[in-house]
Amino acid sequence: MKTEPNASVGEGASWDTGRRALLIAGVAALVGASAKPAAAQSTGSSTPTPAQLGWVSSEHRLVRRVTMGITEPEWRRAKSLGFYGYLERQMNAATLDDAESEAMARQLFPRVGMTAHEIATSGAEWEIGQEFLDYTLFMGAFSKRQLLQRMIEFWTDHFNVSTEKVGVAFRTVMIRDVIRRHALGRFPDLLRGVMRSAAMLAYLDNDQNYGDSPNQNLARELMELHSIGVDGGYTQTDVEEVAKCLSGWVFEWDGNLPTFGHFVFDAGRHAPGPKTVLGQVINETGEQEFERVLTILYNHPNCARFMCRKLIHFMLGSPAPAGVQQAAETAWMNTRGNIQVVLRAILTRANLLAAPAKFKRPQHFIISAMRSIGHTRRSLGDLKWTLGEMGHMPGDWPAPDGYPDVPAYWSSLLLPRHNVAMMLAHDWVTGLQLPVERFNTPPAWRNVYDKIQRELFGGEIMERDRIVLRDFLAAHNDNTGVDTVGLRAAMAYAMSSPAFQWF
Numbered sequence: 001m002k003t004e005p006n007a008s009v010g011e012g013a014s015w016d017t018g019r020r021a022l023l024i025a026g027v028a029a030l031v032g033a034s035a036k037p038a039a040a041q042s043t044g045s046s047t048p049t050p051a052q053l054g055w056v057s058s059e060h061r062l063v064r065r066v067t068m069g070i071t072e073p074e075w076r077r078a079k080s081l082g083f084y085g086y087l088e089r090q091m092n093a094a095t096l097d098d099a100e101s102e103a104m105a106r107q108l109f110p111r112v113g114m115t116a117h118e119i120a121t122s123g124a125e126w127e128i129g130q131e132f133l134d135y136t137l138f139m140g141a142f143s144k145r146q147l148l149q150r151m152i153e154f155w156t157d158h159f160n161v162s163t164e165k166v167g168v169a170f171r172t173v174m175i176r177d178v179i180r181r182h183a184l185g186r187f188p189d190l191l192r193g194v195m196r197s198a199a200m201l202a203y204l205d206n207d208q209n210y211g212d213s214p215n216q217n218l219a220r221e222l223m224e225l226h227s228i229g230v231d232g233g234y235t236q237t238d239v240e241e242v243a244k245c246l247s248g249w250v251f252e253w254d255g256n257l258p259t260f261g262h263f264v265f266d267a268g269r270h271a272p273g274p275k276t277v278l279g280q281v282i283n284e285t286g287e288q289e290f291e292r293v294l295t296i297l298y299n300h301p302n303c304a305r306f307m308c309r310k311l312i313h314f315m316l317g318s319p320a321p322a323g324v325q326q327a328a329e330t331a332w333m334n335t336r337g338n339i340q341v342v343l344r345a346i347l348t349r350a351n352l353l354a355a356p357a358k359f360k361r362p363q364h365f366i367i368s369a370m371r372s373i374g375h376t377r378r379s380l381g382d383l384k385w386t387l388g389e390m391g392h393m394p395g396d397w398p399a400p401d402g403y404p405d406v407p408a409y410w411s412s413l414l415l416p417r418h419n420v421a422m423m424l425a426h427d428w429v430t431g432l433q434l435p436v437e438r439f440n441t442p443p444a445w446r447n448v449y450d451k452i453q454r455e456l457f458g459g460e461i462m463e464r465d466r467i468v469l470r471d472f473l474a475a476h477n478d479n480t481g482v483d484t485v486g487l488r489a490a491m492a493y494a495m496s497s498p499a500f501q502w503f
Helices: 017-034 058-066 072-081 083-091 099-108 116-120 125-142 146-158 163-182 187-195 198-203 217-224 236-246 286-298 301-316 324-335 339-346 349-354 362-373 385-389 415-425 445-457 463-475 484-496
Strands: 249-251 263-265 275-277 280-282
Touching (some): 058 072, 058 083, 058 146, 058 349, 072 083, 083 146, 083 339, 099 125, 116 163, 125 163, 125 362, 146 163, 163 187, 187 198, 187 286, 217 236, 217 286, 236 275, 236 286, 275 286, 280 286, 301 324, 301 339, 324 339, 362 445, 362 484, 445 463, 445 484, 463 484
């Protein structure tokens, strides 16, 4: 059940109406104080420049892009390791000890490792789906493998499937066993795994693809959205031929069998004879015909162009810095889609310093807030329901193109962000508690301000927010620190501020 911001939450929780009114009034005063014309006081409607946001350090810029939210320990680590040392640390995710987060995740979300059969026969498929969403948010916030979490976000959209159509079991297994496994690996392995997953086969109707009556949905999106792009040079004939190569690619549909959702090649459904794809003849070899299709697609120059363009936009934004597209395409072609090598070509110091700011999508915003303020690692409670209010509930996007990654789509949904900031700052979310003592460091209010701007903004804070926060905290100083009401209001403002919406 979703928690409303003005309702009592938590076991034994009780809030005085007057106290809560003071908190809300405090945030309203802060927001009102900041609502003055200024070039840097941007929301999503126009992009502030890095200079307006107060961004200076290239290491800080890197942390913002390769993690789900800047924190003081992370930017200090980046400063210590240097730009490329920190990048390599995140690139080599398997070498990072994530045992603490993994152990806590297993304790909090014990069912996320279930097979499709176990989920389907559990009688609790919906609840397990919510648990997997909690797990996704939790790992995004607390995993040390932050670049991996960002790439999971990217590939989940790139290979979007709708939960409403395919169900919790299939979608969960595809993201967990394919996308999470290959997110920093090789594109051919990732593409192959997705194409063999029950989630994608069901979502794009390949279970209805018969040799004598081909269904073209999966074949079309494989080329248009997943590999070479709509302008990749393929024709309707190519779509028809790829569909023939994929005929007979199905999955075990009987939910009572342990192999439910496993890939199955049904030779009786497969179209006989040779096929021609993008000018290349594919001899009849049954299931192996797709391997030839796969090789043709990931070796195609348009695949490098299309995929690198998407990765550049995700990591750097648009317009892209000069020269990065060619460098990324070269890395792709030389390594046949090694994702780490391509990311190294994209995430250079010069490219990041030249890149525009990017607007956080709702899931990114929520996770970055959790990371920056350091909530107690317990249940995520009702936090996930706010994603529905902000239009970014994972698995709810019905089309195969995934959620948009452009500020214009998200910039009109700012009020729910303010509500989330209030909820997080004031412990109105069941299972989460703001560690106030981390920020309320007496005796001087300046210590509180310093802690907020280091943890939430990496020490690089825009002038308007600096003035508003300092003035407000000074007014709430009681000579032993900042009173709790004022501190919580200041935290809510910091997360609601225009600058916190960008990374």
